[in-house]
Amino acid sequence: MCHGLAVTDYRTVNRATWDERAPAHAASPDYAFARFVDDPAFLSDVVRFDAPRLGDLTGLRAVHLQCHIGTDTISLDRLGARITGLDFSGASLAQARSLATKVDAEVDFVESDVYDAPGVLEPGGFDLVYTGVGALCWLPDIRRWAQVVSALLRPGGRLFLRDGHPMLGTLADARDDGLLVVEYPYFERPEPLVWDQDGTYVETDVTFTHTVTHSWNHGLGEIVTALLDAGLELTMLEEHDSAPWDAMPGWTVRDEHGEWRLRDSPWRLAQTFTLQARKRA
Template sequence: MSDDYRAVNRALWDERAPAHAASVDYGLDRFTDPGFLSEVVRFDLPLLGSVEGARGVHLQCHLGTDTVSLSRLGARMTGLDFSPAALEHGRALAAATDEPVDFVVADVYDAADVLPARGFDLVYTGIGALCWLPDIRRWAGVVARLLAPGGRLFLREGHPVLWSLADPRPDRLLVLDYPYFEQTDPTVWDEEGTYVATDARFEHNVSHEWNHGLGEIVGALLAEGLRLTGLVEHDSVPWDALPGQMERLPGGEWRLADRPWRLPHSYTLQAAKPA
């Protein structure tokens, strides 16, 4: 497969990084409170448990708000992202909060080539990351190479059923329209704006994305020798995924307003590398 998708997607993320950093949605200024954690990590805490002393890497970390939050919980964190513009803000946030986080610019598929193999007790991947990757088996191989024996993967992601839904309809029906299973060809979007509140206007609006079925993700990790230790589906997601059809919950999550039990919104998956 051509690597053109990387250049297209990187241009989109590089251009949006300053708008994200300035937005109230990411709220970088709130991190001046030494006890503040990102809403994503706060949601994760009951399943995440203690990370005190763990060597952790956050793949596709964007601005590093979750990376810094994990550092505040006692993990020794490295953040990796392919967007230099995003990591400029991550480094500034770590410096402003005096958190000892290292940030590395690299594509996620190259992570095990630029970071220590078997060097991490925790591989953390946050929401909205896997949809940018064309090959979930290749990603699972990277995770397996990064994990030390006995280490674990913690992944929370938008549910593939959510990603496959058609755009919100006037009749408010939930209709499966986009691929659920991984396809060779991406779904190509050309959309202005971004997922945070901003007045910024952007020139780079094309993105290439892929969905991955839940069985494909689990199967890829099992094929790499990891052991599934947890899988929980959630009825909320941390962004307004279906505008006009969702309600905001305390803590920053969003949920389908009408009979939310119809839709798996997100999931948390954990897997361990045998010791």
């Protein structure tokens, strides 16, 4: 459920939600903590999907912004990156550090709001900035985010981003008649979408008490333009008709890569996108 309530401190509201969900996410089979422990070569579904696009990460100094409970971060470590994970949820980072200890991963985790990252990390110190699925929608200002990315990258350093497609973010809940209906903003708006939902996107039996979140959509052109204006050059942009989570329950099926696609005519909808950009010298 979404409504138009005004927001005074979106970070406090959203942090309470992520803090509460972190233990449930870590315990859920969807995040596969046990598989990370049992198999030293195991990678998260998100990182495995984009591994061919990521290329050789051996020795690269990297930072994963909005890393949540660290499964993608540890996957990047397993691909050879010297990785730091950053997130504003202390409870999420507690789960990430616990997993890193269990799998002997040398990953640093830093607690900070993403907009404050240049103040707690080394500006210009990173070869790679990585942002994964489900991150940008929690940020009200995409231009400010792009400036953070630029501040962290060394000249010639690379941004790697995969996230939900802004078109997916506009859609109403699945309908009985099979139509895809645009209900929510495509472009970034000053006011957030305020949601009140008692569940989460992974398998769990936990009942949550913090149910309100605030989010924003950002158009694909807005994201690209923000990066260009922040001193980056676009090197790749791919749109995908699949997502690593079931974004439209009842309408989707899992494909051979473990991704979810529309059962009927999946070419109607871009669900995610992958973008790469380099910081100009």
